[in-house]
Amino acid sequence: MSVTSIPSAVEVVTAFFDAYREHDVERMVELCTDNADFHYVPFELWGKQRVIRGDGKVRTIGKVIWTTLIDSFPDITNKIMYITADNEGNVAAEVMISGTQAKPFGTMGNQGLHYDLPHVFLFRINREGLIEEITGYWDTADWYRQLGRLEVD
Numbered sequence: 001m002s003v004t005s006i007p008s009a010v011e012v013v014t015a016f017f018d019a020y021r022e023h024d025v026e027r028m029v030e031l032c033t034d035n036a037d038f039h040y041v042p043f044e045l046w047g048k049q050r051v052i053r054g055d056g057k058v059r060t061i062g063k064v065i066w067t068t069l070i071d072s073f074p075d076i077t078n079k080i081m082y083i084t085a086d087n088e089g090n091v092a093a094e095v096m097i098s099g100t101q102a103k104p105f106g107t108m109g110n111q112g113l114h115y116d117l118p119h120v121f122l123f124r125i126n127r128e129g130l131i132e133e134i135t136g137y138w139d140t141a142d143w144y145r146q147l148g149r150l151e152v153d
Helices: 009-021 025-030 058-072 140-146
Strands: 032-046 051-057 077-085 090-100 114-125 131-137
Touching (some): 009 077, 025 058
Antiparallel strands (some): 032 051, 077 090
């Protein structure tokens, strides 16, 4: 009889970012519970008929955003700069995400520019070693600036 060990919360989050770096969205989703919450706090994508906000479930909103980002930034990558966890399954990670735009992303036209943008992610990992919640923060104004999108009101 073999004993399957449950990965630590840090190992789960590290595996998540490994999958992201490899552009394996299915594996990213598989590391999450079926009903995992997803919050990309600064994310808004304006369309003609509606606004998509980065708030919902991993298997719906999260999966669409990750797939679209990878499509628009085919060299997108990440590097975990710092990661820490408590004994309750809460993980905080500072992650540098970088990429060069190859296609429009939402209303952001493609100028072929590169970005390097620090992100802060908060994860909640359950006792079975699955992600129950992902929350992400970054400076959207800096991202837009690096990609040549300047807005004037």
